[in-house]
Amino acid sequence: MPQIRVLPDVLASQVAAGEVVERPASAVKELVENSLDAGAGEVLVEIRRGGAALLRVTDDGCGMSREDALLSLERHATSKLVDSKGLQDIRTLGFRGEAVPSIASVSRFRLVSCESGAISGTEIVLEGGVVKEVKEAGSAPGTMTEVRDLFFNVPARRKFLRAETTESAHIEHQLRLHALASAGVRFRFRKDEREVFDLPAGMSRLDRVRWMLGTNVGKELVSVPTLHGNGLSVEGFLLPAGHARKGRKHQCVFLNGRPVEDAAISRGLLEGFRGGLTEGLHPAAWLWIEMEPKLVDVNVHPAKREIRLHRPHELREAIAEAVREALKAEDERRRPVAPKPEPQVSPPRPEPARVWPLANTVQAPALPLEMPAQEKPVFPSPSRFRRIGELLGRYAVLESEDGLVLLDPRAARERILYERWLAGCEGKSLETQNLLVPALFEPGPREVELLLRHRETFADAGFELEDFGGGTLQVTAVPLFFEAEDVGVFLTRVIDDLAEGASPSARFALDRLARSLARRAAIQEAPRPEEAEALLDRLFQCDLPYCAPDGRPTLTEFSLRELEKRFGGGGTKSFD
Known part of the structure; x- marks a missing residue:
């Protein structure tokens, strides 16, 4: 022994x-x-x-x-x-x-x-x-x-x-x-x-947060008024719900001057937005919390990153209340004042809203219609589906041998573009447009390093990226169908996708990039339900035609047996 x-x-x-x-x-x-x-x-x-x-x-x-x-x-x-x-x-x-x-x-x-x-x-x-x-x-x-x-x-x-x-x-x-x-x-x-x-x-704290965010995003900061009570105080800044991100890396919380991470604080931020965020997204926030030292234990982690609160519910409720007050004040500040009605002026006749934009309004990158030559699983022919109408201008209603089928044209378009972009990026670079004035994007040093690590993959997809220093990225070229002002939002989404991998490989980066590009292009060039037949032909050339790149179904089928169960009928049984 x-x-x-x-x-x-x-x-x-x-x-x-x-x-x-x-x-x-x-x-x-x-x-x-x-x-x-x-x-x-x-x-x-x-x-x-x-x-x-x-x-x-x-x-x-x-x-x-x-x-x-x-x-x-x-x-x-x-x-x-x-x-x-x-x-x-x-x-x-x-x-x-x-x-x-x-x-x-x-x-x-x-x-x-x-x-x-x-x-x-x-x-x-x-x-x-x-x-x-x-x-x-x-x-x-x-x-x-x-x-x-x-x-x-x-x-x-x-x-x-x-x-x-x-x-x-x-x-x-x-x-x-x-x-x-x-x-x-x-x-x-x-x-x-x-x-x-x-x-x-x-x-000041505000100046340092704006320095960290950059000028454009810094203008949108919402101040969280100082809230006192029960031995603690909370103050800081938020970004509107449109800047919410996956994960909590963009939440900077300082308790008694110490950067910390705690689930109660993150829950308080979510509750403060009152369900105004998409599922899975978290708000961007910078909070400074002062608390009586006896109410928190900082000696629970070797690197002192995590803490243990003695009354976590009180801090969570205080943060939620402070966030609600901040968002309420911001809404009131931005709410336009209704002008006084002028006499003898009839209101303009509202134009009917167009749910579906015209096809081909945005130039998509030229890619071959044929999928790369490889052995594919055999799927049912698209001829088994017959279009019988559309639902709310959003879905195509089809009839199959087994019942009723709903087609989501946008999800189908995403799947088609996703697989073509994967094939195109692996073979040659996509067509790009050089920007007269390079777009500057300020995500932070770690995010810049993550993007530059996969610079060649982005170049194949049409993005030319360069390090501008100070946590800022310079974008000098984008794909043909892209607008320069949209680059920051798009790259932010790609960063969140790449961050899901502990050490993303080039293949992982290409997959995430193709997925985001397909989503972007499908939104800008949404096919109409009446184009379902042509869309189905291209969809069934894909490796996985029944789902979009993010797992959403492209087709949903309701069998005749299921419909009969819902209506309580017996199929061909006669009525007495």
């Missing part, structure tokens, strides 16, 4: 690093939180090669003496917690005393710190958690922490790092969160000797 032994300090720190330091962005998070806890008014973050080669965080906080600097490298050594009672009143971002020694144990680490008013500072050099050198050093007041060759002694962890662009995007996203949480602090970010952004300390 193996003997139980106490782990050496260095090995224990490396084990702790596995929980605290998942990637370079995790190390940046911990070091920046230490800077903010030290009262920094300015934080500079510098990285090289996605943070794997170099991470340097410099601040102008209170600094440390020689003794404190050495103690900060010991496990569970902290100035932020004195006794167990302090766990119920945590007001700092860090408190465990594990971050610095854990990071030092898996890197080549250097710490330079100087207290305000001190003649000189202290420099400490470590390698793999082992102290190599301690000496005096000239330094401005504050602390500089340098991390080189992250995970150099843990190769299993290092090989799981993503591409440099991906890791850089995660670091930039983390810094943006801190910049939103601490609007009174100046944040500077340098990547590979190039300055990415420099946010002055005087910016």
